[in-house]
Amino acid sequence: MSESPHDLPEAAERRLAGGAFSSGLSVSDFGACLEMGLEPVGLVQGFCAMHQGAYAMGGTLSRNLSPFGGSGSGYVQNYQCPHGMISNEHRMWGQNYEQTWVQDAWNQGFTSAYDRMLEEATTLGAHGVVGVIDTQMPLGDVGVIEFHLRGTAVKVLDMPAPTSSPWTTYLAGQRLAKVFEAGYVPVSIVATVSSVRVWAYCVTEYLMEGFGGTMWSNATNSSSPIEIDQIVTAHTWSRQRVRSLARTQLRGDALHGAAVQLAQREFQKGDLEIEALLRGNRIRRFKDFDPLPVPQPTVRLS
Amino acid sequence: MTNQARAKSSVDAKAEVRRAVASLAQPAPNAQSTTSDLSIDEELNLHSIGWEPIELVSGVSLFSTPVGLWNWGEGEITSASEAHAQAFKYAIARIHKEAADVGGHGVVGVHIERSVYSTHVEVSLLGTAVRPVGTKSFEASNVFVSDLSARDFTLLMVAGWEPLGLATGASFVYAPRRTMGTVLQQQSQNVELKNYTEAMYSSRESAMERMQAVAIELKGAGVVGVKVVEGPMPFAAHAVGFAAWGTVVRLAKDAHHLIQPQMVVSLNDLGVAFDAQSLH
Numbered sequence: 035m036s037e038s039p040h041d042l043p044e045a046a047e048r049r050l051a052g053g054a055f056s057s058g059l060s061v062s063d064f065g066a067c068l069e070m071g072l073e074p075v076g077l078v079q080g081f082c083a084m085h086q087g088a089y090a091m092g093g094t095l096s097r098n099l100s101p102f103g104g105s106g107s108g109y110v111q112n113y114q115c116p117h118g119m120i121s122n123e124h125r126m127w128g129q130n131y132e133q134t135w136v137q138d139a140w141n142q143g144f145t146s147a148y149d150r151m152l153e154e155a156t157t158l159g160a161h162g163v164v165g166v167i168d169t170q171m172p173l174g175d176v177g178v179i180e181f182h183l184r185g186t187a188v189k190v191l192d193m194p195a196p197t198s199s200p201w202t203t204y205l206a207g208q209r210l211a212k213v214f215e216a217g218y219v220p221v222s223i224v225a226t227v228s229s230v231r232v233w234a235y236c237v238t239e240y241l242m243e244g245f246g247g248t249m250w251s252n253a254t255n256s257s258s259p260i261e262i263d264q265i266v267t268a269h270t271w272s273r274q275r276v277r278s279l280a281r282t283q284l285r286g287d288a289l290h291g292a293a294v295q296l297a298q299r300e301f302q303k304g305d306l307e308i309e310a311l312l313r314g315n316r317i318r319r320f321k322d323f324d325p326l327p328v329p330q331p332t333v334r335l336s
Numbered sequence: 337m338t339n340q341a342r343a344k345s346s347v348d349a350k351a352e353v354r355r356a357v358a359s360l361a362q363p364a365p366n367a368q369s370t371t372s373d374l375s376i377d378e379e380l381n382l383h384s385i386g387w388e389p390i391e392l393v394s395g396v397s398l399f400s401t402p403v404g405l406w407n408w409g410e411g412e413i414t415s416a417s418e419a420h421a422q423a424f425k426y427a428i429a430r431i432h433k434e435a436a437d438v439g440g441h442g443v444v445g446v447h448i449e450r451s452v453y454s455t456h457v458e459v460s461l462l463g464t465a466v467r468p469v470g471t472k473s474f475e476a477s478n479v480f481v482s483d484l485s486a487r488d489f490t491l492l493m494v495a496g497w498e499p500l501g502l503a504t505g506a507s508f509v510y511a512p513r514r515t516m517g518t519v520l521q522q523q524s525q526n527v528e529l530k531n532y533t534e535a536m537y538s539s540r541e542s543a544m545e546r547m548q549a550v551a552i553e554l555k556g557a558g559v560v561g562v563k564v565v566e567g568p569m570p571f572a573a574h575a576v577g578f579a580a581w582g583t584v585v586r587l588a589k590d591a592h593h594l595i596q597p598q599m600v601v602s603l604n605d606l607g608v609a610f611d612a613q614s615l616h
Contacts, residue, residue, distance in 0.1 A: 071350030161357055190357050191350065201360060205376065211349065212376045216383060219356035221364075241400035244455035259399040259419035261426060262456060269396040269460065270430070277371060277392055284369035292373040292392060294462055314371070320359040323469055325383040328494055331597040 042153050050076055050157050057186045058165055063207030067164065070211055072188040075158045079184040080150030084143030086177045087135050108132030109271060113235040113264055128235025130268045132275070133307070136229040140179075144168070144225055147181040148202075155200045160187035165206030166223050168313070203315050204291065217324060218290070218317040224283050225313045228275035230268050234304025238264040242304040268308055272296075276310040289314045372464045374445065378486035382444075385493050388469045391438040395431030395461045397423040406454055406572035412542065413508040413575060420452065420506040420579065421546070423459040428481055428502055431461045436476035440465030442499065446483040448581065452508075454571040482583040484561055492560075496589035500554040505546030506579035511535035513574055532568075532576065539578040540566065547580050556584035 057074040059067060067074060113128035147168075155163050166185035173180050185202065203220035205213060213220060234242065241262045273294070280289055292314030299307045372379070372389035382388060399419040406413065435443045446463035463481070466489075467474070482499040484492065492499065511532045514522070551559050562582035569575045 069349060070353045072353065190354055193354055193357065198361070201357070209376050212380060214349070214353055214356055216376065216380055219359055221360065242455060244401055244403040244405065259401055259415055259422055259457075261422070262398040262400050265398050266396055266426075269398075270394070273394040273396070273462070280371065281369050284371075285364040286367045286369055287364055288369060289371040289392075290379065290389075291375055292371055294373065294392070294394075296460070314373070318360070318365065320356045323383070323388075325386060326380060328384045328490075329381065331491070331595050332600045333597045335599055335601050 041150075042157060046154065047157065050154060058167070058184060059186050059206055063165060066207035066211055067186075067188060070214065071191040072162070072164065073191055074186050075160050075189050076154070076187045077184060078151050078154035078158070078160075078163060078187045079182070080147040080152070080154070082143045082146040082150070082181045083173055084139055084146075084179050084181060086139040086179065108134040109230070109275070111267065113238070115236045117236065125234060125236040125239055127233075128238055128264055128304075129233045130264060130271065131231055131233075132271075133229040133231050136309075137227055137279075140170075140227040140229075143179060143181040144170075144183075147183045148223075151183045151185065152200055152202070155185075155187040156196075158187045159189065159195055160200050161190045161193065161196045162201040162203070162220065163187050164203055164210055164220075166202055166204050168223070168225065203317075204313070205315060213290075213315075213317060215326075217319055217321045218288070219320045221287055221316040221318050222283075223313070224280050224289055224292075224316045225311070226276055226279040226283070227312075228272045228279060228310045230272045230275070230308050232265060232268045232304065232306040232308070234264065234302075234306075238262060238304040239302075265304070265306065268306065272308045272310045276312045280312050280314070284316055287316050287318045290317045291315050373462070374464055374486050378445070381487050381490040382466060383469075385490050386469050387466050389464045389466050390440055391434075391465045393431050393434035393438070393440070393443055393463060393465045395427040395429070395434065396459070397426035397430070398456055398458045399423045399426075400456045401454075403455075406569060406575045408574075409510045410512060411510065412538070413510060416452070416457070416508040416577075417506055417542070419457040420508075421504070423457045424450075424502075424504045424581075427459040427461050431463065432479055432481055435465040435481070436474075436479045438465055439467060439472055439474065440479060441467040441471070441474050442480040442482065444482055444489045444499075445485050446481060446502070448483055450565075450579070452569070452577065452579075454569075483563075483581070484583050488561070491595070492585065493588075494593065495595055496587060496591065496593040497585045498588040500556045500584040500586060501550075502581060503547045503550035503554070503556075503559050503584045504579070504581040505543040505548070505550070506577065507539040507542035507546070508569070508575055508577040509535045509539040509542075511568075511574050511576055535576045536566070536578070539576055543578040543580050547582070551584045554584045555586065557586045559583065560585050 055075050056077040058077045059074060109132040111130045115126045163185040166183060168183045171180045201220050202222045203210060204223055241260060292312055295311045297309045370390050371392045373392055374389055399422050401415050401419045405415055431443060443463040443465050446461050449460040451458045480499045481502050484499060547559060559582040562580055564580050566578040569577055
């Protein structure tokens with residue numbers, strides 16, 4: 035994540051300079067944080083409303099209107115009709131391509147909100163931000179997403195004032211205590227997105243409608259199921275891409291507690307947009323591997 | 337825990353956190369990054385038996401089925417059953433390969449998403465590749481894929497068993513239409529619709545048999561955690577389906593190790609079981 039932008043609103047500065055702390059922690063998480071020597075100093079937040087570029091004719095995004103346009107710098111894979119016949123309805127071409135502008139807009143929105151949250155935490159002199167909750171909500175206008183991050187800034191008791199950007203984690207309370215127990219220290223939250231658009235060519239279109247025999251599918255046996263290669267490739271790519279994007283933020287650390295959310299929109303048979311969102315905690319080992327004893331199984335009597 | 341012991345442990349926890357946070361001043365380690373979707377509890381469970389997560393891995397497959405498949409016929413809808421089997425087979429092969437490529441000994445906690453449409457069958461698998469801490473090489477053919485959670489995997493291993501792989505079986509069957517005469521005759525009666533009952537039995541037996549065949553092929557003793565999805569197909573009035581999947585296991589040691597759980601009574605106060613997440 036980049037450095038804080040130093041654009042904290044004056045009202046926020048006044049509020050943060052006040053005497054009482056605020057916190058998003060539950061009572062039990064609050065207790066567990068105190069037990070670890072983490073003192074909450076403020077509920078910090080960051081917002082960013084991001085407009086995603088439209089597919090304007092003649093603009094840099096106009097390629098999206100045509101499957102012939104390519105995707106610029108991202109992943110592109112072309113599929114060509116094997117039948118050699120031409121008609122208006124027959125899809126001679128197909129393409130999978132990475133929607134780099136969707137990914138860029140998402141990253142920019144998320145990073146801006148994240149940096150703004152960190153700026154508040156830095157103002158409070160916090161060492162870290164725990165219990166981060168992030169949401170992405172569509173705003174009223176088309177193609178506008180509101181990024182909102184919030185978490186509880188904490189100071190580590192009996193430690194000198196921080197000299198670097200605060201660490202962040204989605205965890206708080208006992209779950210965070212167990213991370214330290216396991217020998218890890220939180221570094222930052224990680225969130226990345228991959229987006230791929232599938233323009234079906236004739237074979238994919240017919241297969242998605244249920245194939246009607248050997249003519250369109252090139253199958254040797256008309257009743258045998260056939261794998262839909264173009265869509266499998268797009269799905270596999272989106273999952274691999276989101277993981278490789280996350281890995282670029284790890285720099286040798288581990289990603290822990292990750293969750294992958296997949297969304298798929300189908301415009302026509304075989305015309306899809308696949309989006310994968312991966313979130314997790316970047317953590318670093320600070321002591322050698324030292325496993326707990328095997329836990330004692332228990333039966334709860336209620 | 338006595339107050340004194342508790343105070344000591346609290347001091348230790350604080351010192352540990354200070355030591356951990358101070359270590360962030362050092363540059364990031366020059367190591368291979370790992371990724372995992374395990375919770376911290378699951379990771380601690382794995383650690384306790386000497387295993388660690390390495391990488392998030394996935395496998396996907398979509399298989400198309402012939403047009404008009406579900407409308408009319410008799411007996412099993414073999415193309416649909418085959419599409420289901422193939423989609424699972426390819427998705428498992430892909431997640432297996434990804435795990436083997438990163439040096440995993442197995443994949444735990446595999447989330448299985450499976451959809452059967454009138455035109456195609458879709459299977460998506462996502463899990464975390466794991467291995468005993470620090471080990472490197474492993475025979476790729478021995479890598480297991482399991483939908484057991486890391487917690488269940490730990491319990492299984494402690495009990496002296498090991499997972500071998502995912503077993504799946506599915507069967508889709510036509511429920512023959514009744515003749516118009518039978519429909520009219522049965523209209524005013526309480527009567528079992530044997531065509532549906534028999535179709536359900538037929539699909540269940542075929543699916544379970546297929547799952548069992550995979551278990552035998554993997555040289556397993558049985559299948560644990562079997563999930564079952566069954567019922568009429570939402571898009572075809574006269575077709576029923578039954579699918580089952582679970583993890584194939586076998587004894588890794590000479591005998592089952594008896595786990596003797598301790599009885600506990602929780603003194604947790606439900607009044608404070610509040611989570612900031614619930615504010616959403």
